[in-house]
Amino acid sequence: MYPxxxxxxxxxxxxxxxxxxxxxxxxxDSYVAIAKVCFGKKIGxxxxxxxxxxxxxxxxxxxxxxxGDLMAGTFPEGAMDSR
Amino acid sequence: xxxxxxFLMPLAFLKSIHAVSVLSxxxxxxxxxxxxxxxxxxxxxxxxxxxxxxxxxxxxxxFPISLGVIVFSYTSQIFLPTLEGNMADPSRFNWMLDxxxxxxxxxxxxxxxxCFLTFQNDTQQxxxxxxxxxxxxxxxxxxxxxxxxxxxxxxxFAACELLERAFFRGKPKTIFPKIWExxxxxxxxxxxxxxxxxxxxxxxxCFIPHFSILMGFIxxxxxxxxxxxxxxxxxxxxxxxxxxxxxxxxxxxxxxLGFLFGxxxxxxxxxxxxxxxEIGLPI
Numbered sequence: 001m002y003p004x005x006x007x008x009x010x011x012x013x014x015x016x017x018x019x020x021x022x023x024x025x026x027x028x029d030s031y032v033a034i035a036k037v038c039f040g041k042k043i044g045x046x047x048x049x050x051x052x053x054x055x056x057x058x059x060x061x062x063x064x065x066x067x068g069d070l071m072a073g074t075f076p077e078g079a080m081d082s083r
Numbered sequence: 084x085x086x087x088x089x090f091l092m093p094l095a096f097l098k099s100i101h102a103v104s105v106l107s108x109x110x111x112x113x114x115x116x117x118x119x120x121x122x123x124x125x126x127x128x129x130x131x132x133x134x135x136x137x138x139x140x141x142x143x144x145x146f147p148i149s150l151g152v153i154v155f156s157y158t159s160q161i162f163l164p165t166l167e168g169n170m171a172d173p174s175r176f177n178w179m180l181d182x183x184x185x186x187x188x189x190x191x192x193x194x195x196x197x198c199f200l201t202f203q204n205d206t207q208q209x210x211x212x213x214x215x216x217x218x219x220x221x222x223x224x225x226x227x228x229x230x231x232x233x234x235x236x237x238x239x240f241a242a243c244e245l246l247e248r249a250f251f252r253g254k255p256k257t258i259f260p261k262i263w264e265x266x267x268x269x270x271x272x273x274x275x276x277x278x279x280x281x282x283x284x285x286x287x288x289c290f291i292p293h294f295s296i297l298m299g300f301i302x303x304x305x306x307x308x309x310x311x312x313x314x315x316x317x318x319x320x321x322x323x324x325x326x327x328x329x330x331x332x333x334x335x336x337x338x339x340l341g342f343l344f345g346x347x348x349x350x351x352x353x354x355x356x357x358x359x360x361e362i363g364l365p366i
Binding site: 037 | 087165177228231308315322
């Protein structure tokens with residue numbers, strides 16, 4: 001579907017056409033690998049890695065926060081503190 | 084939070100994305116179960132639905148806040164290269180991507196619509212807080228805790244892989260030696276490192292105040308970069324010679340949307356953060 005193309009373009013960047021056959025070949029294997037090509041080997045890859053790690057760790061921490069809030073909401077009389 | 088952290092410790096032993104997929108599958112199942120229960124409850128109250136209360140105009144004051152939450156809930160670009168690489172049949176990747184997003188959007192829209200009809204103007208941000216009887220609410224909250232615990236493995240596994248790739252591939256590539264033995268098992272201190280990542284998450288969750296607003300603030304920056312701006316930029320840089328005019332225009336459109344969402348998100352969460360610290364809202 002056309003509006004969803006922007007989801008597919010990242011994976012499209014992993015493939016390059018094979019010079020012999022023209023069929024797509026997977027040359028890069030991760031977001032950071034694409035960043036190395038586009039932004040520069042040292043700084044680009046590092047910036048993207050750091051952004052990804054921050055995003056993922058924050059997602060992890062958020063799930064723990066959600067657990068805590070839900071448990072605190074379930075026992076409002078204070079049997080469980082939200083910590 | 085510390086109590087839930089205890090249940091997360093076994094995740095340090097995760098080795099393959101297959102195990103993570105199984106856990107994520109059960110996470111989706113529990114999510115469907117919760118949706119089903121709440122929708123059934125709402126349908127039971129069908130006599131009291133407020134059909135006239137639904138507004139079809141856009142509310143410019145509240146829309147930016149919901150925009151941040153919506154954008155965050157769809158950020159999946161980080162996982163896509165790994166997912167596509169591990170699929171048994173990568174040719175169906177695009178089909179899977181389209182339909183999973185459509186299904187997610189339809190589900191959320193219908194769920195929000197039905198719950199708003201049931202609770203009308205009293206609808207709270209966390210919809211399950213609307214439920215009246217404490218035992219039903221307790222049951223649903225417990226299921227939600229299970230869902231949150233089952234959602235943890237995917238970002239945790241991805242974060243561990245990235246950190247391993249950055250720091251633990253053995254000299255001379257990285258500073259620290261490998262954390263895996265030759266037979267595929269984790270070394271003891273490697274396990275300690277993984278448990279340390281979980282402990283770090285739990286401690287940060289416990290001790291950073293107003294984490295959700297802070298997350299909105301940082302996430303508006305990193306999330307929009309990772310999901311909107313950088314993929315389009317890479318696509319333009321690598322594939323421009325193969326693209327048609329309308330594809331190029333669409334990419335620039337998405338990049339500008341990304342900047343717009345980023346600025347709006349940073350501005351809104353920044354001011355919310357400042358207000359929260361000034362007034363001293365409960366953490």
